[in-house]
Amino acid sequence: MPELPEVETSRRGIEPHLVGARIVHAIVRNERLRWPVSQEIISLSDQPVLSVQRRAKYLLLELPAGWIIIHLGMSGSLRVLPEALPPAKHDHVDLVMSTGKILRYTDPRRFGAWLWSRDLTASNVLAHLGPEPLSEAFSADYLFAKSRGRRTPVKPWLMDNKLVVGVGNIYASESLFVAGILPDRAAMALSYEEAALLVKTIKAVLLRSIEQGGTTLRDFLQTDGKPGYFAQELQVYGRGGEPCRVCGAPIESVKHAQRSTFFCPVCQK
DNA sequence: CCTAGACCCTGTACGC
DNA sequence: TGCGTACAGGGTCTAG
Numbered sequence: 551m552p553e554l555p556e557v558e559t560s561r562r563g564i565e566p567h568l569v570g571a572r573i574v575h576a577i578v579r580n581e582r583l584r585w586p587v588s589q590e591i592i593s594l595s596d597q598p599v600l601s602v603q604r605r606a607k608y609l610l611l612e613l614p615a616g617w618i619i620i621h622l623g624m625s626g627s628l629r630v631l632p633e634a635l636p637p638a639k640h641d642h643v644d645l646v647m648s649t650g651k652i653l654r655y656t657d658p659r660r661f662g663a664w665l666w667s668r669d670l671t672a673s674n675v676l677a678h679l680g681p682e683p684l685s686e687a688f689s690a691d692y693l694f695a696k697s698r699g700r701r702t703p704v705k706p707w708l709m710d711n712k713l714v715v716g717v718g719n720i721y722a723s724e725s726l727f728v729a730g731i732l733p734d735r736a737a738m739a740l741s742y743e744e745a746a747l748l749v750k751t752i753k754a755v756l757l758r759s760i761e762q763g764g765t766t767l768r769d770f771l772q773t774d775g776k777p778g779y780f781a782q783e784l785q786v787y788g789r790g791g792e793p794c795r796v797c798g799a800p801i802e803s804v805k806h807a808q809r810s811t812f813f814c815p816v817c818q819k
Numbered sequence: 820c821c822t823a824g825a826c827c828c829t830g831t832a833c834g835c
Numbered sequence: 836t837g838c839g840t841a842c843a844g845g846g847t848c849t850a851g
Contacts, residue, residue, distance in 0.1 A: 623827095706822095768831080826846105827845105832840100
């Protein structure tokens with residue numbers, strides 16, 4: 551589910567409820583997520599939250615003794631509840647705050663993670679990640695240089711976290727449509743101008759989606775329970791067989807590494 | 820190094 | 836109504 555815009559939307563939603571408050575304790579109802587929930591989280595007691603940050607698709611809660619690293623996986627979401635309410639089936643983790651509010655983590659598929667790291671620079675999950683797409687490090691020069699010699703189709707290439715983080719299945723298809731580049735083009739076949747356009751487009755698409763609160767397809771919700779509204783602006787994702795919003799040609803789909811890719815065979819070259 | 824595939828898990832949509 | 840199949844926003848691991 552959550553790509554960078556959805557994780558950033560979650561970060562912005564939870565930050566004002568956490569920073570300045572204390573975690574009284576955590577309630578872990580099911581510790582069997584992508585990896586077992588770290589023992590340090592299970593045994594948390596009375597810790598202030600110093601900051602709420604994001605790296606790639608990971609949320610980072612800064613505590614005095616270390617960091618809670620949260621990943622939403624495919625189906626995870628976070629809600630801020632005004633008070634303790636009875637948990638539903640897939641409500642696996644609560645953080646009980648000193649304000650009485652509850653940060654509740656729901657994740658039907660349990661591909662997400664709740665990990666503890668005393669020192670982020672030593673964190674396995676954060677090591678070897680590529681640049682943030684909205685940072686200056688993700689530039690035309692960078693993307694073009696990285697593309698040289700790469701035969702991989704550009705779509706799955708963009709989803710490689712070592713190249714750039716945060717671009718998942720939705721935004722890879724959407725960005726390539728807006729940039730007018732076919733998803734099957736080999737990365738090494740991009741011209742410098744195309745790489746530059748792609749960088750600019752990825753940033754613009756991600757920023758626009760963040761403005762809209764992300765994309766809700768099925769289970770993603772903003773932390774106040776509202777859906778993300780970028781779904782209404784999707785150009786190609788999930789629209790196989792429907793007319794292109796620009797030229798009217800039927801949107802086509804192909805598979806790359808078991809993931810669906812959508813594109814317009816006329817607008818993209 | 821690169822690339823493709825299987826796999827983790829549950830829910831939902833669809834064809835019969 | 837039921838059953839079997841395919842598919843779903845991510846990431847890791849293995850094999851070639």
